[in-house]
Amino acid sequence: MQIPTSSPIVHPLVSRVMLLFLWFILSDLVHFASDCQAQKKVSICFGSASSSLLPIALEQGYFRAEGVEMELRPFTSGKNALQAMLDGKCDLATTAQTPVVHHSMIRRDFLIVANLSLSDDFEKIVVRTDRGILKGADLKGRRIALPEFTTQHYLLDTFLAYNGLKNTDVQRVYLHHNEVIKAFQRGEVDAVVHREPETTHLVEEFAGKAKIMPSPGLCVAIYALVGKRDFVQGNSATIAKVLRALVWAEEFAKKEPSRAKAIAAKTYNADQAEIERIWSAHHFRVTLDQPLLFLLENMARWQIGLLPTAQRKPMPNYLDFLYLDALKSVKPEAVTIIH
Incomplete structure (x- = not known):
């Protein structure tokens, strides 16, 4: 004789609690999977x-907290970092305005997404005092080494003009x-x-035979975060996450200088005295402000003035090289460019 069995009776309230519990579990799993999928790899040349x-x-883990897997790739200069980005070796790059302006004369496939710092006394001129160079005018006829189309290049031209010299005098x-x-x-x-x-x-190495020529304020430099136009516009949410991490x-x-x-x-292999000098010469702020536009146009x-008259072209409209939306979404008060 078969003993009859009956299905267990589950109270409706218990059923609802169990369903709610399962919903929370599944919801967490979906969010976890979404977060994993949202992890975006970004590389920056700097x-x-x-x-x-x-x-x-x-x-500090700010990129990771924003769901960005960040890789920083060091270069010897912002000029080289920008070129690497334009060559497809990284997604973004930091550079001063001089290389940005140089490339803006020949291409329009990149955008500035933010300015990260500003300085007016980071680039400097070192002279051989043992060769009779004691003031600016003494540079006339001298050989001066520098990288072309950089902030250093601009500083030299400005310094020469300030001291009554022409570009052709050196x-x-x-x-x-x-x-x-x-x-x-090498003494060359x-x-x-x-x-x-x-x-x-260099001045310390030459111990009394060299000195830095004072030039504060003659060259105001910004250090911008730049990316290819297609990458920036196609990854606007990721750009916003990168900028939010930088604002942090x-x-x-x-708060913790x-x-x-x-x-x-540690990053730049500098000692305490070196980093103090660097820090005192900079204002670290994530902005897109009106002075940025002025500095780009001035540069x-x-x-343009370096070119022969026949080769000179109209100045680009630098509003076309600025991407405002990402920083506006993160820190709207930092965007003061009139547009």
Whole structure:
């Protein structure tokens, strides 16, 4: 004889609780899968310590918190970093406005998404005092090494004009960043234009035979985050995440300057004194402000003026090279460009 069985009776309230519990579990799994899928790999080519917000954001985990798997690729200069990005070796790059303006004369396939820092005394001119160079006018007829179409190039031209000299009054030796200092050390040139901390090291090495020519305010440089137009416009949400991480890094640098400097010192292999000089010469802020537009246009006038009259073209409209939407969505008060 078969013993009859009956299905267990489940109270309706218990059923609803179980269903709700399962819904939460499945919801968490979906969100987890979505977050994993949303992890976006981004690479940034960067140059000098003017880009210090990048390693700070990486070290503090701000990129990771935004779902961005960040790779920072160091280069000897912003000029080289920008060229690498344009050549497809990274997604974004940091660089001063001089290389940006130089490329804007011949191509329009890139955008500035933010400015990360500003400086007016980072690039410097070192001269051989043992060769009789004591003031600006003494540079007349001298050989000066520098990288072409860089902030250093602009500083030299501005310094010469400030001291009553023409561009043709000096002999320029255009070299790669890595070779500029070596030319000075070998005695092949009378002066160089470079940046900190290399300029201070050079003066210390020559112990009384060289000095830095004062030039604060003659060259105001910005250090922008730049990307290919297609990449920026096609990854607007990712660009916003990158900028949000950098805004966090900016706040960290303000609240914890000692820790921020320590991260920068480790990244750029600088000692405490070097990083203090670099820090004092910079304002680290994530912005897109009106002075940026002025600096781009001013640099463009200078570069156009270097060309023979027949080769000069109209100045580009730099509003066309700015991507405002991402920073507006992250920190709207940082976008003050009139457009």
